[in-house]
Amino acid sequence: NAGVTQTPKFQVLKTGQSMTLQCAQDMNHNSMYWYRQDPGMGLRLIYYSASEGTTDKGEVPNGYNVSRLNKREFSLRLESAAPSQTSVYFCASSEATPGLYSNQPQHFGDGTRLSIL
Amino acid sequence: ELKVEQNPLFLSMQEEKNYTIYCNYSTTSDRLYWYRQDPGKSLESLFVLLSNGAVKQEGRLMASLDTKARLSTLHITAAVHDLSATYFCAVELNYGGATNKLIFGTGTLLAVQP
Numbered sequence: 140n141a142g143v144t145q146t147p148k149f150q151v152l153k154t155g156q157s158m159t160l161q162c163a164q165d166m167n168h169n170s171m172y173w174y175r176q177d178p179g180m181g182l183r184l185i186y187y188s189a190s191e192g193t194t195d196k197g198e199v200p201n202g203y204n205v206s207r208l209n210k211r212e213f214s215l216r217l218e219s220a221a222p223s224q225t226s227v228y229f230c231a232s233s234e235a236t237p238g239l240y241s242n243q244p245q246h247f248g249d250g251t252r253l254s255i256l
Numbered sequence: 257e258l259k260v261e262q263n264p265l266f267l268s269m270q271e272e273k274n275y276t277i278y279c280n281y282s283t284t285s286d287r288l289y290w291y292r293q294d295p296g297k298s299l300e301s302l303f304v305l306l307s308n309g310a311v312k313q314e315g316r317l318m319a320s321l322d323t324k325a326r327l328s329t330l331h332i333t334a335a336v337h338d339l340s341a342t343y344f345c346a347v348e349l350n351y352g353g354a355t356n357k358l359i360f361g362t363g364t365l366l367a368v369q370p
Contacts, residue, residue, distance in 0.1 A: 170356055181260075181344060181360040182299075189356065197357065229298070235356035241348070244289050244301035245358065 141165050143248035145230050151254045152220045160215040160251050162230030170235040171213035172197075172245060173205060175226040182229065188213055189235070220255045227252050258283050260347050262361035269335045269368050277364045279328040279345035286323045287348035289358065290330055292341045299344065303330075335368045342366070 146161045164171065169190050174182040174197075184197030188207040202224060204216045213232075217224055230248045235241035259282040269275055279288070286307055291299040303312040305321035305328060312319050316339065318331045328345055342365045346358040 172358075174360075179265075179362060181362040182346075183360070184357055187357060198359070231299075233356065240287060240306075241356045242304065242306055244291075244304050246301070247299040249298045 143230055143232055143246055145228075145248035145251050147251060148249065149252045151256065152217075153256055154221060156220050156255075157216065157218050158220060158253075159217075160228055160230075160253075161212070162214065162248060163212045164230075164232040164246070165211065166232060166234075166246065167210070168232040168234050168246075169210075170233045170241075171207065172231040172233075173203075173213070173215045174229045174231065175199065175224075176229060176250070177226050185215065185228075222255050225253060225255045258285070258347060258349055258359045260345060260359050260361040262343075262345060262364050264364060265362060266365045267367070269332070269366065271336055271368055271370055272334050274334065275332050277330040277332075277343055277366075279330070279347075279361055281326045281328075281347045281359075283326075284323070285326075285347045285349065286321075288321050288328045289346045289348075290319050290328070291344045291346065293344065293363070294341050302343075332366070335366075337368045337370065340366055340368045 143164045172187040173185040186205040191210045228251045231245040233245040234243045288305045290302040303319040308323040310321045342363045346360045349357045
């Protein structure tokens with residue numbers, strides 16, 4: 140009963156390093172999402188993927204890239220990490236179908252705590 | 257641009273008291289979600305509100321949605337310590353069609369004191 144699994148759980152990077160955050164879901168969901176959570180700002184959508192093979196920008200996409208590798212997996216890449224990207228990153232998935240309203244909530248992973256020095 | 261505002265941002269409650277958290281949003285939407293987050297943990301879905309006038313209740317929590325006023329409320333009845341957490345509302349973007357993208361409020365940190 141894993142749900143949404145994120146790896147790693149913690150990571151410390153130096154400025155300029157690159158890294159990929161991994162996310163996998165086992166609920167056969169169509170849609171997947173990446174958020175960042177910063178103190179006092181709630182969660183902000185970075186990118187999302189409405190279905191396998193498609194991705195779309197969210198509120199704060201600059202400095203990030205994503206890959207929807209297959210229906211299960213959605214990765215987030217930081218090509219050249221900056222201190223401003225220090226945050227907690229959450230991956231989520233939902234049953235939502237493109238073009239149709241979702242009547243189900245998004246399911247969240249446990250998060251990746253990322254510090255960039 | 258859709259903005260979602262919650263108030264209060266911090267709420268210190270006494271046990272057995274009642275209180276309400278408000279979630280206001282700036283543009284049309286008829287899908288609103290409430291989540292709970294414990295410190296250092298993931299987000300847990302509480303309620304899905306799908307239409308104007310929707311009301312959902314679970315234990316001491318009750319959520320409602322007024323799409324005309326662009327307002328949702330989360331009412332806490334007779335608070336207990338176990339309800340201490342951060343509560344988020346999230347509104348689905350709606351620009352003439354479903355996007356399934358959520359815009360979150362900043363959260364309300366609820367601390368229930370004995």
